[in-house]
Amino acid sequence: MRFQTSATLVATALISPGLATYAPVSTSCPSTSLIRIADGLSDGEQTYRTARKEKADVALADWLLKTSCGFDTSGDLPTVALTSSGGGFRALLGGAGVVQAFDGRDSNVSTSGLYQGITYHSALSGGSWLLSSIIANDFATISSLLEIWKPNFANGLFTPDGSNATAVFADISADIALKKAAGFKGTVADAWSRLLSLQLLPGPNYGVDNTLSTITSLSSFIDYEMPYPIITAQNVDLSGTLCTPPANGSVWEFTPYEFGTWDPEVAAFTPTAFLGTSVSNGIPSTNSCITNYDNLGFVLGTSSTLFNDPTEGATEAPAVLLANLCQATATTSSNSTSTVDPLTVEFEEDVFSLLTEIPAITFTSAADLFATWPNPFYKLTSAPLVSAQQNLAMVDGGETGQVNPIFPFLQPARNVNVILVNDNDGDTAALYPNGAELRNTYLAASAAGLTRMPFVPSSDVFIAQNITERPVFFGCGDSSKATVVWIPNAPLTPAGGAIETAQTVINGTQTESLVANGVAVGSQNDSKEWATCLACGIMEGTGTVLPAECRACLEKYCFTQ
Structure with a gap:
């Protein structure tokens, strides 16, 4: 079964610009199937990918020649992708700095212009906040977004709009009540999503009229x-019996055209514009379909929903109640000691205090801890992994330990050659990455048969080789692998780039300093040598003759055991 995910089809499902509601909306169904078996890219993505890469190749060639006139840019250039990791506001702001360092419209450092040469950008959790804010604001620059973010972040996530917080909570409760009145479940993830929308998205009623599918109508798209x-x-x-994903859990993708997973036990996608539709074995259960369920705030909130873990150390009744609803099994290494982070406990209790602030939310089962999405693959015999689930209970994209969304770019259909991995995970006591999440992705990719992922060692090797605070290239010399360029967050400015993942109040000065550190990370403190070496890493797998300076670059940055 296939459907045409053309711009014309999706446009038929777009909500009127004058309609600003969180409630899903009933509409007529398309004449084509709501299920596409994952035997390649959708028509919509393929069209976009082809046209985007034509533009990206021109920009990439310009950027390569800026770093060194010795690069051969006359042939096919690599398809380059960027990933933005999870890590709360640390990931959002550090990742924003890396984007700014790569964006030729918004910076004048050694790496400026590379962002224009990128074909794909993936994100999860805190990184999805960044990516959603960029695209919803019509591919805005980080400089312009800072003017939106700074006052919002200074108020704090749980005191939205400052002294008007009570009114905001009332509006959010009304939004969720409208969703419930339309026949859909409202959970803590909905409230979480609406609070994040207020911080990040444009438009009336806290950005409520942004949907992922209507990104296709923006001029930059x-x-x-x-x-x-x-x-x-x-x-x-x-x-x-568990409330957390298994270690080999499927990676689910939300894109402007489609939602689904490449996992072979599902291997199917559905149009994003019609998410929320009741479907059985690929056929709508009624004569109507649903639009507006793909609220962009709900998508980015889904990607960062972390409320399914038991609330360790909680003292307030709602948090204790919810922890008891979800009997997750925690695993720790035999030589580790479990400690409770007071800030994390405070964060969780702030989240669950929404019980009293937003009366439209009620908690009666473990399902109330998740983002609820009607399952478009319900009773689909070719999707045994989820065919028995009437609703998909969705959570943070990094809960299996893959804190960077690399899996989408290991799919052969996308033919991505170079993956720039901006890692803002907080592995160490100082809240910087040590390579653990990249190793997790390598192990998961090996288990899943995704052979494009190059070998990545354990974090012990990163530490032993003293490569935790600088970029590393993986896959050098092996044309069967994608080149993975690991760009870890590190303290490259006096203020550094580390805050707790659970921190939700950030003043303007700290917001600016975290972005500035991200710029330093992306450009390695405006290093011309780094820009040239990054270009060498991008072109290393092309088979072209590289400039003489690439020899020293690859010796320095390519991982060797």
Whole structure:
């Protein structure tokens, strides 16, 4: 079964610009199937990818020659993708700095212009906040977004709009009540999503009229200016005994055209514009379909929903109650000691205090801890992994330990050659990455048979080789692998780039300093040598003759055991 995901089809499902509601809306169904078996890219993505890469190749060639006139840019250039990791506001702001360092419209450092040469941009959790804010604001620059972010972040996530917080909570409760009145479940993830929308998205009623599918109507998308965006999340089967995804959990993709997973036990996609539709074995259960369920705030909130873990150390009644609803099994290494982060406990209790602030939310089962999405693959015999689940219970995209969304770019259909991995995970006591999440992705990719992922060692090797605070290239010399360029967050400015993942109040000065550190990370403190070496890493797998300076670059940055 296939459907045409053309701009024309999707346009038939677009909500009127004058309609600003969080409630899903009933509409007529398309004449084509709501299920596409994952035997390649959708028509919509393929069209966008082709046109985007034509523009990206021109910009990439200009950037390569800026770093060194010795690069041969006359042939096919690599398809380059960027990933933005999870890590809360640390990931959002550090990742924003890296984007700014790569964006020729918004910076004048050694790496400026590379963002224009990128075809894909994926994100999860805190990184999805960044990517969603960029695309919803019509491919905005980080400089312009800072003017939106700074006052919002200074108020704090749980005191939105400052002294008007009570009114905001009342509006959010009304939004969720409208969704419930339309026949859909409202959970803590909905409230979380609406609070994040207020911080990040444009438009009336706290950005409520932004949907992922209507990104296709923005001028920067129509003109193929923005890299194709992909946001990832995980699913939990609530018929089991655990409330967290398994280590080999499927990576689910939200894109402007489609939602689904490449996992062979599903291997199917559905139009994003019609998410929320009741479907059985690929056929709508009624004579009508649903639009507006793909609220962009709900998508980015889904990608960062972390409320399914038991609330360790909680003292307030709502948090204790909810922890008891979800009997997740925590695993720790035998030589580790479990400690409770007071800030994390405070964050979780702030989240669950929404019980009293937003009366439209009620909690009666573990399902109330998740983002609920009607399952478009319900009773689909070719999708045994989820065919018995009437609703998909979705959670943070990094809950399996893959804190960077690399899996979308290991799919052969996308033919991505170079993956720039901006890692803002907080592995160490100082809240910087140590390579652990990249190793997790390598192990998961090996288990899944995704052979494009190059070998990545354990974090012990990163530490032993003293490569935790600088970029590393993986896959050098092996044309069968994608080149993975690991760009870790590190303290490259006096203020550094580390805050707790759970921190939700950030003043303007700290917001600016975290972005500035991200710029330093992306450009390695405006290093001309780094820009040239990054170009060498991007071109290393092309088989072309590289400039003489690439020899020293590859010796320095390519991982060797």
